[in-house]
Amino acid sequence: MQRKVTVAIIGMGNRGGEAYPNYMKYCPDEMEITAVADPRPERRALGWQRYNVPPEKCFASGEALLQQPQLAEVLIIANQDRDHVRMALPALEKGYHLLLEKPISPSLEECIALREKAHECNRMVVVCHVLRYTQFYSKLKELLDGGAIGQLQSIVATENVGYYHFAHSFVRGNWRRADETSPLILAKTCHDMDLLRWFAGKPCVRVSSFGSLSWFTREHAPEGSTPRCLDCPVKADCPYDAEKIYITHKPAGYRQGVRGWPLTVLCVAPTEEKLYEAMRTGPYGRCVYACDNTVADHQTVNLEFEGGITASFSVSAFTERCYRTIKLCGSIGELEGSMEDHAIYLRRFGCPEEKIVLDPANDKFAGHGGGDSRMVEALLQMVSNGGGEALTSVDASVESHVMALAAERSRLHGGTAVILKEFEKQAISTSR
Ligand SMILES: NC(=O)c1ccc[n+]([C@@H]2O[C@H](COP(=O)([O-])OP(=O)(O)OC[C@H]3O[C@@H](n4cnc5c(N)ncnc54)[C@H](O)[C@@H]3O)[C@@H](O)[C@H]2O)c1
Numbered sequence: 001m002q003r004k005v006t007v008a009i010i011g012m013g014n015r016g017g018e019a020y021p022n023y024m025k026y027c028p029d030e031m032e033i034t035a036v037a038d039p040r041p042e043r044r045a046l047g048w049q050r051y052n053v054p055p056e057k058c059f060a061s062g063e064a065l066l067q068q069p070q071l072a073e074v075l076i077i078a079n080q081d082r083d084h085v086r087m088a089l090p091a092l093e094k095g096y097h098l099l100l101e102k103p104i105s106p107s108l109e110e111c112i113a114l115r116e117k118a119h120e121c122n123r124m125v126v127v128c129h130v131l132r133y134t135q136f137y138s139k140l141k142e143l144l145d146g147g148a149i150g151q152l153q154s155i156v157a158t159e160n161v162g163y164y165h166f167a168h169s170f171v172r173g174n175w176r177r178a179d180e181t182s183p184l185i186l187a188k189t190c191h192d193m194d195l196l197r198w199f200a201g202k203p204c205v206r207v208s209s210f211g212s213l214s215w216f217t218r219e220h221a222p223e224g225s226t227p228r229c230l231d232c233p234v235k236a237d238c239p240y241d242a243e244k245i246y247i248t249h250k251p252a253g254y255r256q257g258v259r260g261w262p263l264t265v266l267c268v269a270p271t272e273e274k275l276y277e278a279m280r281t282g283p284y285g286r287c288v289y290a291c292d293n294t295v296a297d298h299q300t301v302n303l304e305f306e307g308g309i310t311a312s313f314s315v316s317a318f319t320e321r322c323y324r325t326i327k328l329c330g331s332i333g334e335l336e337g338s339m340e341d342h343a344i345y346l347r348r349f350g351c352p353e354e355k356i357v358l359d360p361a362n363d364k365f366a367g368h369g370g371g372d373s374r375m376v377e378a379l380l381q382m383v384s385n386g387g388g389e390a391l392t393s394v395d396a397s398v399e400s401h402v403m404a405l406a407a408e409r410s411r412l413h414g415g416t417a418v419i420l421k422e423f424e425k426q427a428i429s430t431s432r
Contacts, residue, residue, distance in 0.1 A: 002384045004032050008072035008096070010062035010087050012038035014265055015101055015128075016078030017046050019367050023376040024051065030380050034072045037065040042268045062087045070094045073383050077101055080174065081181040085110040088125075092117050097124040099379055103190050104397060106182040108405050108427035111398045118394045126379045126390045127397035129194040130371030131324075133378065135358045136339040137195060137371075140328065143356075144199060148346055149330025155199060155311040156327045159192055164245045164252055166297065166317035167288050168262045171216045172242075176293035184295040185209070185411070186404040189315050192324070193301075193407075194392070194400035196313065199328060202306040203399065208417040209407040211299025215317070221289035228285050230276070240288040242279050247272065251321075301407045339369045402427075 009016045017038070024031045036047035037059040047058035059065040062079055066087065075096035077087050085105045088098055098118075104111045104127060118125045131137050144152060161170070169175050175187045185193075197204060226232045229242040238244075246263060250256045254263060254272055263270040266278035279285030297317040304310055321340075328335040333348040346354040360370060367373065375392070382388035390396075406418040 002030055002381060004029055005074060005380045005383045006032050006034045006072035007074045007076060007099075008035040008037075008065060009033060009076040009078065010037045010065060011077065011079030011101075012036050012040075012043040012046050013078065014261060016076055017043050018260070018264055019372050020076055020078070020099065020376055021046075021051055022367070023373060023380075026373070027377075030384075031376070035059065035065055035068075037062045046268070066090050066094065070096060073097060074099060074379065081106060081187065085114050088114055089117050092121040092123050092125075095121075095123070097379070097383055098126065099376070100125055100127050100394075102128050102397070103182050103186045103404075104394070104401060106178075106186055106405070108402060108424070109430055111401050112424075112428055115394050115398050124379070124382055124387075124390060125394040126375065126382075127392045127394060128375065129191055129392040129397055129400070130368040130375050131191050131195055131339075132198060132371070132391050133374035134339060134369040134371040135360070136337065136342070136344070136369055137198075139344055139356065139358060140326070140335055140337070141198065143335055143344070143346065144328055144330070145201075148333060149328060149335055149348070150332035152199065152201070152309055152328060152330050154309065154329045155196055155313075156329070157192060157196065157311065157313045158325045159189055159313075159315040160319035160321060160323050160325075161188065161315060161317050162319055162322035163239060163317060164249075165262070165322050167216075167240045167245065168252075168265070168284065170295050170297070170317065171240075171288045171291050171293045172284050172286050173265065176291060176295060178295050183404075183408045184297075184315065185211075185299055185301065185407050186401065187295070189313070190400050190404045192313055192315070193403040194397065195326070196303060196311045197305075197399050197403065198396075200305040200309045200311065202309065204403050204420050205304050205306055206417045206419050207301055207303045207403060207407045207410055208415050209299060209301040209411040210415045211296040211315075211411050213294065213296050215297055216288050216291070216293055218289055221287065225287055225289065227287050227290045228280070229287060230279055230285060232287065242285045246275050246279065246284065296411070299407075299411060301410075303403065303407075 033051040035057040038044040044058050047053035048055045075091045076099045078101045175181045222234045224234045235241040266284050267274040300314045323340040325338045337344040342358040344356040402424050406423045410418045
């Protein structure tokens with residue numbers, strides 16, 4: 001029988017403060033939060049207000065938490081991209097198993113240093129590539145590995161970020177600047193790189209990539225627009241108007257009944273009053289054409305894997321909804337679907353199409369198509385059982401980071417192909 005596993009959390013924001021602690025709500029016999037850390041007092045307070053953590057175990061920084069003796073078996077690291085490894089290395093030495101937010105780091109040298117430290121300390125590191133744990137992608141993998149379409153030849157995949165999600169996270173929000181967090185291809189789509197590598201079943205050999213920040217720039221600001229949305233005289237015609245996104249319109253508006261993400265990023269326990277205040281004074285009320293964003297708003301990547309399997313992947317801000325699509329093309333058939341439709345289409349060449357319907361009700365809670373809950377469950381089970389092989393181990397995850405960072409290198413160098421072995425070798429030599 002599974003026992004209760006103790007968990008500490010660094011970074012009580014959207015992921016560390018909302019998504020993963022959800023598991024305790026559904027399975028209080030399997031997870032207990034014993035310590036948290038966050039510099040923002042209102043986020044830190046979630047520790048004692050929501051999760052029964054004694055106030056003296058709610059620290060003002062991850063650094064302070066790590067100065068203590070080991071406070072739990074598992075440490076969730078969910079602060080910002082560039083600070084993960086700085087927390088993870090001493091945590092491994094202290095004896096924690098890690099649930100580590102992706103991306104591990106935008107520095108390949110740091111990713112490699114973490115991989116080595118995890119092996120040295122013999123600790124489990126589960127990287128939050130949550131999509132591998134979803135019913136949708138795990139069923140695709142099962143069908144592919146079971147020979148449903150013969151031998152895989154090529155993959156076509158898209159990530160449709162959604163215009164409002166892109167404006168929220170990548171123009172106004174945390175991931176708008178590659179120099180502060182990560183480039184888009186790592187921050188948003190290391191998940192997709194990870195999936196492509198998983199389906200290919202073989203290492204990626206080379207990549208090339210094109211893309212740019214083409215729209216969310218000052219020259220596209222409508223005439224008469226102002227730096228903030230609430231007092232903008234031309235807001236009526238602007239789909240990116242913050243008031244439409246956060247208050248009135250589907251799918252994220254408060255008046256449409258939304259209470260969670262993205263509103264919880266603007267304030268804790270959102271009310272209209274708090275949201276208006278956040279839009280008046282904070283980053284989320286800024287005009288999308290007057291921010292300091294640098295990340296690409298659309299990008300394509302071509303990849304070649306060992307054995308000649310090819311993949312093409314495209315990510316774009318300019319879509320109505322947030323969803324991913326994938327098509328796996330094999331020697332005797334194809335598999336196609338979109339995670340949000342809860343269905344997979346199997347077409348064996350010359351045979352009638354088969355529709356495989358998935359059941360989202362099987363998941364404990366819904367974040368990332370059920371992937372969040374299944375991933376936490378898998379880690380707690382491994383810790384409770386004293387070991388096991390993580391689906392998204394640090395070894396598997398570093399590969400997707402090499403792919404994403406090589407794609408970014410290609411994008412910034414006119415689309416020239418980057419050979420992954422050489423790219424990683426270079427990073428290893430500079431990390432020593
Ligand atoms: N797995 C996924 O699918 C997924 C989805 C979204 C975000 N992420 C990643 O998760 C991480 C967190 O994202 P988020 O959306 O929760 O961001 P967030 O900004 O909501 O949360 C980060 C929190 O870290 C806190 N923090 C900053 N410095 C700290 C320190 N020294 N010690 C402790 N806490 C500190 C911040 O105050 C903030 O509350 C990021 O790396 C992000 O890229 C992963």
